[in-house]
Amino acid sequence: MNWKSALYAELIGTELEKWAAHLIPQLEQWENIANHGDRKKWQKQLQQLPAIKADKVDLKSQVSISQVDAFGHAQTAHIESVLKQFMPWRKGPFHFFGIDIDTEWRSDWKWDRVLPHIAPLANRKVLDVGCGSGYHLFRMLGEDAKLVIGIDPTELFFYQFQVFKKYLPKMSVHYVPLGIEDMPTLNAFDTVFSMGVLYHRRDPIEFLYQLKNQLVSGGQLVLETIVIDGDETSVLMPGERYAQMRNVWFLPSSEALMQWLSRVGFVDIKKVDENTTTVEEQRTTDWMTNHSLADFLDPTNRTLTIEGYPAPKRAVFTAIKK
Secondary structure: OOHHHHHHHHHOOOOOHHHHHHHHHHHHHHHHOOOOOOHHHHHHHHHHOOOOOOOEEEOOOOOEEEOOOOOOHHHHHHHHHHHHHHOOOOEEOEEEOOEEEOOOEEHHHHHHHHHHHOOOOOOOEEEEEOOOOOHHHHHHHHOOOOEEEEEOOOHHHHHHHHHHHOOOOOOOEEEEOOOHHHOOOOOOEEEEEEEOOHHHOOOHHHHHHHHHOOEEEEEEEEEEEEEEOOOOOOEEOOOOOEOOEOOOOOEEEHHHHHHHHHHHOEEEEEEEEEEEOOOOOEOOEOOEOOOOHHHHEEOOEEEEEOOOOEOOEEEEEEEEEO
16 A cells, blocks of 8 residues: 555545545645655665564654664665665654664654643644654654644655655554645644744744644644744844744744734643753754754854844744634
């Protein structure tokens, strides 16, 4: 069963069945349009991964798949060379049949900060908006979610996810290579996550409505984003770049963002964590050799970006849809 058929099979007969009618033509169009020049390479590399079974799977304390019997040096070297074809690996870390994929981000640190503050995921239908390579999708499944779906239009991330999904074919975790603007109003997910996306949206209020439109009444939004210091009127709109990123639009204070959430119609809004991003949490590695956070901060004052703005501080908010 291919990845699309497996996804549709999970949607049919559930509250998400109406989504399938939208997805079928969208995903057919996605497959027929070569959005990225490396697509064929990535597809070929997926086929180069060995046809083996993952005897040991740990998604609760990490994302790790392995066999009881260790591979020989030659096979391990072959697998590592295949995995390197999917660089840069940004979100993780992953443990893949004895190979440690040391990603740019220590996404496990973020998960450890988020997990204590969210409604238990057991038996819930979960959507992760802007899921990246899918690291957090697997951790959500490790918390016994009933169904986990991630959406993200970045093609490399889709194929990085497929590297692991190849060995977890029966697990209820799926990646849809589309954006939230491509989704109809479903009102069907018990929990919606959005971590590291809000500041990339030109219209953050519309984005909050889009997140709300996917939740059931009483469902929980888990939102993580960059914030600045200030009161409910404080919002920074950077110039051309923020920490060398071109696509950063609005950085609200925590108080301003909570007011946005209230205006959109969420209740029981809480800021549950705030953490300054460090160069230990986001850094260059052998699996992501491009510039990283240390290169984006003022070398004489790490409380500022290279452009002179406040350095990234990230907060986590939870809210409930009425």
